[in-house]
Amino acid sequence: DPEVRTLLKIPEQYSSLGILTSRTGAAAQAFSVDEAAKACNVELLIFELPRDTEGYSGHGNLIVLGAYDVSDARRAVEVALTLIDEKAERIYINEVGHMEMHVTANAGPVLHQIFDAPLGKAFGFICAGPAGIAIVAADTAVKSSPVDIVWYGTPSINLSHTNEVIIGVSGDYGAVKKAVDTAYEKASALIEVFGQKPASILHFTQNPDL
Amino acid sequence: DPEVRTLLKIPEQYSSLGILTSRTGAAAQAFSVDEAAKACNVELLIFELPRDTEGYSGHGNLIVLGAYDVSDARRAVEVALTLIDEKAERIYINEVGHMEMHVTANAGPVLHQIFDAPLGKAFGFICAGPAGIAIVAADTAVKSSPVDIVWYGTPSINLSHTNEVIIGVSGDYGAVKKAVDTAYEKASALIEVFGQKPASILHFTQNPDL
Amino acid sequence: DPEVRTLLKIPEQYSSLGILTSRTGAAAQAFSVDEAAKACNVELLIFELPRDTEGYSGHGNLIVLGAYDVSDARRAVEVALTLIDEKAERIYINEVGHMEMHVTANAGPVLHQIFDAPLGKAFGFICAGPAGIAIVAADTAVKSSPVDIVWYGTPSINLSHTNEVIIGVSGDYGAVKKAVDTAYEKASALIEVFGQKPASILHFTQNPDL
16 A cells, blocks of 8 residues: 555555564574565565564664565565574573574675674674673673674664673684674673573473473 | 553643553544544643554554543543544454454544544444455445545554555445455455454354464 | 674673573563673673563564673673573563563663663662553552662563563652552553463463363
């Protein structure tokens, strides 16, 4: 509808929209949509992060893609959904903490638009909460490997009052991967202080003995 | 107390306040207070929407009404509370999604102040979450019926980082009602993808088989 | 790491950081860190309040302290953690409401920085949610005792869309204590309308009969 189009500031050239929305996660969706945008003829129009993650204090997401025809929009959403299922493996939780870690060898237009990732270079996403944990993990990560921090968010800066700190890092693929792996190990060890070892949100079950 | 009065910017002419506050809902309260303001001699002074809804990612509310005498304030709160119980029927949830839909034949000063509803005209409120669902429902609704969108909110615009999109629509009563009913059917069908059929928050019980 | 330091705007003179972060509470941490800053040679660098409190609609916290050497940072964190355990007694919850009340005889640099508490004077913190309850409690408190309101927050002003209102009060110790005690009694009575009597978050168990 033209009125809804005006409201959402969707340029006229896009006749079709792909919409993705969920309660949990931000980066799994961003990385997946980035692959979809590289594979299909779509452009990111809206990327908003409500404070959600159901009981956790992270983000949900609202993503709108514009396409010149409906088959591009449909295919982009299909590609993204398949990848989200896979990338959601890398959202980890325990009783109170959460973290999310992703690496791509080749950042596309969506990661560039959202996180200032240099186009075509490796990009890593490091996120953990409660927020203080991510500062320690990020510091450990960038000390361990020659990467540049190209984006960051704290509860009051660039984020939606979520209880987390995020950094986006760029560099050679090996360096980015090492930084993200180091951050994972550090954040995991710190979050474990609050409960059991963080497990993927896809498989997490509360240990009844804790 | 004069200090609290100054803090909350409550004009001197109001000797009494009516305060409504809860963890769940925004529009059920707004529509109810609007009826109270039409029936009693009170004015809306504060309407703030914390991000709450207990486990859901919608709003709670803080509403302060000003009155010239205590009996007006008390009566306005009584009227509003009775109506809230009734209007809360139209807040629907399931395991992860939520929606809220309301119609009035005759928008009063409170709906005008909060949502730019034209005074004395029919006004409809369409809200659903996760946010992307509401875009589809709103689009379907305004295509189905000749209404004008007079207000909208997305997680980052006009809302408090909640995971929802809201539109307020104005027009003839029949058209507004049709738009809201259409949005209800569309959003309900989409939210059902995430679980059982959304039921009123007053009656929802989790299906143990899901 | 220098890059993380620049990002977080941490002045060069601080060689060590103390980081405190949790999902629940803001003032218990602020009052505890204030004592730590009075006892140790540290300065408050970051104080951010995500909207968290797990299922409740209050704050979590991210606190970063700067120190000239690592032993100061470590000792400040130790002092703060011991006090937080004690002060968390004064975070009260029931099924849906929460409140937090604190008094210090002698506000230090951290409370001054965060809440504009006059240095060296008694300072009281009054917080309750849902938000409307705190307005009534605050009004009752300042009517009962000669204190000045030096800071306040509502869901949309100074807070992170949490469902609470907060006031900070200053004055003679006896007056501040009386105001906070009065607010506690009033807020506790109002929150009890929504369920069982609010109990310390450290001891709360849901009454199975409710």
